[in-house]
Amino acid sequence: MKLIVDLHLHSKYSRATSKDMDLEGMYHWGKIKGINVIGTADFTHPEWFAELREKLEPAEPGLFKLKDEITEELDKKIPESCRKNLLRFILTVEISNIYSKNDRVRKLHNVVIVPSFEVASYINSELDKIGNLKADGRPILGMDSKELLKITLASDPGSLFIPAHIWTPWFAMFGSKSGFNSIKEAFEELAPEIKAVETGLSSDPFMNWRLSELDGITLVSNSDAHSPRNLGREANVINAKLDYFDIINAIKTGDERFVGTIEFFPQEGKYHYDGHRSCDVSFSPKETLKHHGICPKCGKPLTMGVDYRVNELANRPYDYRPKKHKQVEYIVPLATIISEVVGVKTKTSQKVIQVYDQLISNFGDEFGILRTIKTNKIKDKYPQIALAIEKMRHRDVLIEPGYDGVYGVVKIFKPGELDRGQQLGFGI
Numbered sequence: 001m002k003l004i005v006d007l008h009l010h011s012k013y014s015r016a017t018s019k020d021m022d023l024e025g026m027y028h029w030g031k032i033k034g035i036n037v038i039g040t041a042d043f044t045h046p047e048w049f050a051e052l053r054e055k056l057e058p059a060e061p062g063l064f065k066l067k068d069e070i071t072e073e074l075d076k077k078i079p080e081s082c083r084k085n086l087l088r089f090i091l092t093v094e095i096s097n098i099y100s101k102n103d104r105v106r107k108l109h110n111v112v113i114v115p116s117f118e119v120a121s122y123i124n125s126e127l128d129k130i131g132n133l134k135a136d137g138r139p140i141l142g143m144d145s146k147e148l149l150k151i152t153l154a155s156d157p158g159s160l161f162i163p164a165h166i167w168t169p170w171f172a173m174f175g176s177k178s179g180f181n182s183i184k185e186a187f188e189e190l191a192p193e194i195k196a197v198e199t200g201l202s203s204d205p206f207m208n209w210r211l212s213e214l215d216g217i218t219l220v221s222n223s224d225a226h227s228p229r230n231l232g233r234e235a236n237v238i239n240a241k242l243d244y245f246d247i248i249n250a251i252k253t254g255d256e257r258f259v260g261t262i263e264f265f266p267q268e269g270k271y272h273y274d275g276h277r278s279c280d281v282s283f284s285p286k287e288t289l290k291h292h293g294i295c296p297k298c299g300k301p302l303t304m305g306v307d308y309r310v311n312e313l314a315n316r317p318y319d320y321r322p323k324k325h326k327q328v329e330y331i332v333p334l335a336t337i338i339s340e341v342v343g344v345k346t347k348t349s350q351k352v353i354q355v356y357d358q359l360i361s362n363f364g365d366e367f368g369i370l371r372t373i374k375t376n377k378i379k380d381k382y383p384q385i386a387l388a389i390e391k392m393r394h395r396d397v398l399i400e401p402g403y404d405g406v407y408g409v410v411k412i413f414k415p416g417e418l419d420r421g422q423q424l425g426f427g428i
């Protein structure tokens with residue numbers, strides 16, 4: 001069965017994460033979004049780990065579900081259209097590795113995925129020797145990423161290690177600030193054990209295909225959500241059995257079971273272009289080269305974005321496409337689409353939430369609405385939204401790239417194209 005899988009997110013125990021990121025919130029929003037397999041996040045955190053053990057129970061091999069006595073109550077608040085959606089949990093965590101290697105400080109984030117509480121316990125006991133697991137749901141450990149990979153490999157043949165959002169300037173394997181220039185440099189003789197990498201919000205498969213070093217490595221996408229409404233903003237589509245080992249093997253081998261990824265437009269990510277947030281300077285890699293990497297306003301070096309960094313490490317041209325590749329689908333979150341159509345800036349405004357809830361109740365989960373529903377079905381009542389979804393599916397959007405920590409902006413309609421004087425059809 002085709003599963004939508006989101007393996008990298010955070011619980012309320014991680015810094016700067018919503019208090020609603022508990023199992024109940026993940027369950028509620030996982031169903032509304034239409035995610036089938038979701039990471040628990042943060043299994044190294046002792047309190048969270050205890051909560052996971054208490055509230056989850058084994059379902060299929062390596063997969064867990066929230067206990068019935070909990071879901072009975074939660075289901076009452078989930079629109080009927082989404083209540084029957086399948087949702088399973090997988091034990092996951094992201095570790096922040098900070099260490100020095102080859103005379104430079106390295107900061108890498110890595111995701112570890114395991115098949116059982118026993119394996120998670122083993123990893124927790126190993127990591128507990130190295131640093132404080134209580135301080136943050138995403139623990140900061142003074143250990144080489146390679147050592148974490150070793151522990152993961154020793155923990156169980158079914159465990160999986162994935163370098164996270166590999167292109168972000170800080171905290172990433174290929175990051176311009178504190179990463180490496182190759183997988184080999186980071187993991188040495190264990191480099192062949194890297195079976196998958198996470199492309200992150202600021203890059204997409206098209207950009208990653210430009211590095212022959214990544215050939216044969218599965219490019220995965222996850223939401224890295226810190227709040228429930230961001231779950232599934234990127235995800236994987238995996239045609240596997242409802243079984244941890246089948247899902248993880250699909251990722252490890254990248255065979256035909258791994259169908260592809262659902263992507264955020266990479267320009268929307270916070271570090272796509274180069275620039276300075278405080279100087280209001282945003283440059284494409286070409287413009288940066290013209291300015292020799294220096295900000296024309298303050299004279300300091302610019303924060304290089306992902307596009308620039310990919311260009312630096314790539315050994316293939318900009319428009320390179322492999323003959324055979326995985327499916328790549330782009331989405332704009334439904335709340336973003338609604339806010340543009342309604343004409344409000346905040347995605348959490350009453351008006352947006354009201355329309356969002358109506359759409360979900362009438363037509364089912366968000367992924368279904370964005371990806372598969374026949375837009376004829378929504379056209380009568382929501383003509384502009386139907387049009388926006390059509391345009392998104394055809395990648396017919398306008399984008400202002402993000403830079404130096406500022407999110408990019410995606411607009412579906414050109415100025416004047418959206419006639420708000422026309423009937424919007426919201427009944428509001």
Ligand SMILES: [Zn+2]
Pocket residue numbers: 094109164165171
């Ligand atoms: Zn991270």
Ligand SMILES: [Zn+2]
Pocket residue numbers: 276278279281295296297298299300
């Ligand atoms: Zn500046």
